[in-house]
Amino acid sequence: MTLPFEHRVRTFLIEVGRYGLLLFQSFRSILEIGTYWENLLIQMVRVGVDSLPIVALTAAFSGAVTTVQSAHQLVSPLIPRSVIGGVVVPSMVLELGVVTTALVLAGRVGARIAAELGTMRVTEQVDALEVMGLNSVAYLVVPRVLAGVIMFPVLYAVACFVGISGGLLAGSLGGYIPALEFIEGGRQFFSASDVTFGLIKSLVAGFIITSISCSKGYYTTGGAEGVGSSTTQAAVASCVMVLLADYVLAIILL
Amino acid sequence: MIEIRHLYKGFSGTPVLEDVSLTINDAETYAVIGQSGSGKSVLMKNIVGLLKPDKGTILVDGVDTSKLNYRETRELRQHFGVLFQGGALFDSMSAFDNVAFPLRMITEMPEREIRKRVDECLETVHLEDAGPKMPAELSGGMQKRVALARAVAMRPKYIFYDEPTSGLDPKTSNTINDLIKDLDTRLGITGIVITHDMHSCLEIANRIGFIHEGRLHWTGTVEDLHAADDEVLLDFVKASEYQIGL
Numbered sequence: 473m474t475l476p477f478e479h480r481v482r483t484f485l486i487e488v489g490r491y492g493l494l495l496f497q498s499f500r501s502i503l504e505i506g507t508y509w510e511n512l513l514i515q516m517v518r519v520g521v522d523s524l525p526i527v528a529l530t531a532a533f534s535g536a537v538t539t540v541q542s543a544h545q546l547v548s549p550l551i552p553r554s555v556i557g558g559v560v561v562p563s564m565v566l567e568l569g570v571v572t573t574a575l576v577l578a579g580r581v582g583a584r585i586a587a588e589l590g591t592m593r594v595t596e597q598v599d600a601l602e603v604m605g606l607n608s609v610a611y612l613v614v615p616r617v618l619a620g621v622i623m624f625p626v627l628y629a630v631a632c633f634v635g636i637s638g639g640l641l642a643g644s645l646g647g648y649i650p651a652l653e654f655i656e657g658g659r660q661f662f663s664a665s666d667v668t669f670g671l672i673k674s675l676v677a678g679f680i681i682t683s684i685s686c687s688k689g690y691y692t693t694g695g696a697e698g699v700g701s702s703t704t705q706a707a708v709a710s711c712v713m714v715l716l717a718d719y720v721l722a723i724i725l726l
Numbered sequence: 727m728i729e730i731r732h733l734y735k736g737f738s739g740t741p742v743l744e745d746v747s748l749t750i751n752d753a754e755t756y757a758v759i760g761q762s763g764s765g766k767s768v769l770m771k772n773i774v775g776l777l778k779p780d781k782g783t784i785l786v787d788g789v790d791t792s793k794l795n796y797r798e799t800r801e802l803r804q805h806f807g808v809l810f811q812g813g814a815l816f817d818s819m820s821a822f823d824n825v826a827f828p829l830r831m832i833t834e835m836p837e838r839e840i841r842k843r844v845d846e847c848l849e850t851v852h853l854e855d856a857g858p859k860m861p862a863e864l865s866g867g868m869q870k871r872v873a874l875a876r877a878v879a880m881r882p883k884y885i886f887y888d889e890p891t892s893g894l895d896p897k898t899s900n901t902i903n904d905l906i907k908d909l910d911t912r913l914g915i916t917g918i919v920i921t922h923d924m925h926s927c928l929e930i931a932n933r934i935g936f937i938h939e940g941r942l943h944w945t946g947t948v949e950d951l952h953a954a955d956d957e958v959l960l961d962f963v964k965a966s967e968y969q970i971g972l
Contacts, residue, residue, distance in 0.1 A: 507831065591817075595812055595814060596810045596811070596812060596814040597814050597815075597816055597817075599771075599776055599808075599810065599814065600808065600810060600814040600816075602775075602776060602803070603774050603775075603776065603803050603806055603807075603808045604803065604804070604827075604828045604831070604832065604880070605800040605801065605802075605803040605804040605828075605832055606800070606828075606831055606832065607796075607800065611831075
């Protein structure tokens with residue numbers, strides 16, 4: 473009899489193996505541009521443009537909350553109020569801009585990808601592509617992962633801009649800090665290398681979320697229940713791996 | 727011609743197909759019958775390359791499919807058309823685009839010719855007006871007919887029909903059977919029908935193979951079937967007689 477722990481380890485190893493295999497097939501298929509370019513444009517709109525409202529909303533509130541909380545904690549008259557801007561700007565650029573965007577998109581984009589591919593798998597649409605002589609990985613997986621890698625840095629940039637603007641507005645409208653002081657503080661603590669770091673993190677997050685979700689969806693089994701399970705697993709695994717990658721990259725790059 | 731020699735396939739240690747050998751001749755319609763779960767669809771998936779045999783050889787026009795790399799397998803598949811059990815139409819595309827899809831993706835055909843070919847295919851399945859409709863707007867029978875139009879769009883040499891009449895009412899099943907017969911005769915296509923519907927099998931097939939417990943238990947022509955005295959085969963056929971009123 474197989475022990476539950478052994479079974480879990482085995483399942484985990486199979487999934488890691490499948491994920492590796494799918495990545496290998498994706499890299500091998502990347503030159504088949506004719507198969508996926510049209511799909512790539514569609515996915516860039518779905519991953520990027522369609523995600524703008526939720527990313528902007530999350531970022532705006534992250535920036536605003538960071539400003540208000542910083543203002544509450546920095547009560548000493550010895551600390552200039554411009555420090556609030558100096559807290560909000562690097563926070564958004566280094567961490568919040570990437571992590572909040574990635575976590576929101578793990579749910580929105582990751583779940584969508586897994587559900588879409590999972591449904592295609594259980595209704596034999598993936599098999600239909602294969603028997604037509606098409607490379608299903610090139611047609612389905614490559615454009616989604618590329619769209620993630622291309623559009624996540626763009627969404628990160630938008631999140632930073634909106635988040636900082638949200639912080640500035642919350643600070644000035646709430647009477648915590650005048651806009652000019654906020655900007656001055658932000659400029660003082662701004663470092664261009666932080667942007668590079670944030671862009672690298674966003675690129676990695678885009679890759680992690682889309683590739684994990686594609687793998688979960690592509691290898692779905694078991695009908696509607698299987699699709700539901702893949703969708704949940706895609707969102708959870710993406711979140712966990714994004715947080716882990718965030719930590720590892722912080723150690724390596726900072 | 728498709729030749730299957732000593733094919734074995736199992737999943738997680740459970741054998742599904744054991745030592746299956748059969749030959750499907752050009753321009754004939756061969757029906758693979760058997761109970762649900764007997765391994766009929768697994769056999770089809772092995773032939774079209776969606777599954778790899780554990781042991782044995784599959785020769786398509788003399789080419790050993792196990793020796794082909796992925797690119798060569800994809801080229802070979804362009805000679806295959808498959809009508810999947812549920813149709814497997816792409817939800818995001820209209821019926822017209824579903825039929826046009828393989829032509830646009832695989833061939834260099836100009837769009838005007840593609841439109842002509844798609845119109846012809848939809849006309850063949852009597853769905854001239856269904857082009858702009860999305861799969862969700864079509865009934866089960868219409869979806870199967872669109873899927874059939876898509877399967878023949880590339881003018882394949884072989885078409886695999888996976889349970890072509892399952893889930894359809896008797897009248898629609900007859901329509902599908904007639905279409906398959908018509909296509910196989912008119913276009914000279916080699917048809918491989920996977921079914922447990924004896925009525926459909928007797929309507930369409932020239933020859934029949936009966937899979938039982940993972941093995942090819944019996945094979946012969948429709949006439950041979952009527953004269954057969956194999957108990958296991960007769961049990962299966964008799965169970966269907968109530969449905970087809972033989």
